[in-house]
Amino acid sequence: MTIHKEGRTYLTILLLILVAINAGIIFYLEQHILAQRISQIVSVIFFLLNLQFFRMPKRRLNVEDGQVIAPADGKVVVIEEVIENEYFKEKRQQISIFMSPLNVHNNRAPIKGIVSFYKYHAGKYLVAWHPKASSENERTTMVLKNESGTEVLVRQIAGAMARRIKCYAKVGKPYSAGQEYGFIKFGSRVDVFLPIGTKVKVNLNQKTKGGKTIIAELPSED
Template identity: 60%
Template sequence: MTLHKEGRKILFILLVVLFAINYLVKRYFPEPEIVQQLTLVASLVVYVLVLQFFRNPSIKIQIDDRVVLAPADGKVVVIENTMEGEYFKEERKQISIFMSPLNVHVCRTPVGGLVKYFKYHAGKYLVAWHPKSSTENERTTMVVENPNGVEVLVRQIAGAVARRIKWYTKESDRLLQGQEYGFIKFGSRLDIFLPLDAEIKVDLEQKTKGGRTVIAELK
């Protein structure tokens, strides 16, 4: 288990802030001591919660061009046929995974291959489960063509709390299946758009593990 690079600056600033709060409490509220103790305990709890959010576990990826892997840890909240209007401009199977603040927030490519399309969109910060969040929130859209010529679209979506989307790829890059390509800070959602003949392997409310859970098989 390692600390993700996106958390280093935040954790340092948080440590300084919490230290300052505890110093001020100790200086201006010396009595009763229970106030200082409660402040210290609360500070430790907050720091540990933020620390676990930025954890980056080492995982082993089983590469298989016939399957689609979950792009992140989370819970499946949508499985439906829908119109994808940005790139495909036709009906596709959509799977959406909601990531709570307790999940690992590393984003992994569901298939390996060539990045055919990548675009960042500024936008709103509706709650991540809102139906319009996929088209109106801050987001990125990435399309990867796997070695068999199948294109899969994956979209990072910011939520009401997650207001920082990070990505580490661009068009024409080649990615390995399960490779980290981005990170979303503090709660978010990922949408995956698949061909209509893809066989879905997950159910609604099912928990997923990024880079490990098979969410679909491609024909």
């Protein structure tokens, strides 16, 4: 496991701040050993929690043609057919994964393909499970087109805590299934929009592993 590049500067600064705080407590409260110990324990716990936010575990992928893999670690909170209004403007199968602050936060391409569309939207910071979060929150939209021409849309959505979305996608850029394409600091939600007729392979409230869990199988091209 490694630390994600998005967290290295933040964690370094946080560590320096915590060291400075504890040094100050030791200097000014030299006789208060209990206060020093409490401060040190709290600092270690706080740093480890933040460290967990930016962990990036290595995962071996074995994805077959037609399989759609989870773009994020988290829990499946939506499985439904909806009208996708931004790009397809027609009915699609939606699967949404909620990322808690304790989940791995990097996002992965759900299929192998080339980016055919990308757009960033500034927006609000409603809680990620709010019905309007998909259309009103800060978000990015990326569409991947595979070799057969099938397109899959994946959307990063910021939440009440997550106010930093990173997306490395550009139109024309190729991705392999499971390859990292972005990062959402401190959790939130990722929506995937698939063709009608896609076979969903997960259930509501099921936990997923980004780049590992098979969430669906695309309709056959026959």
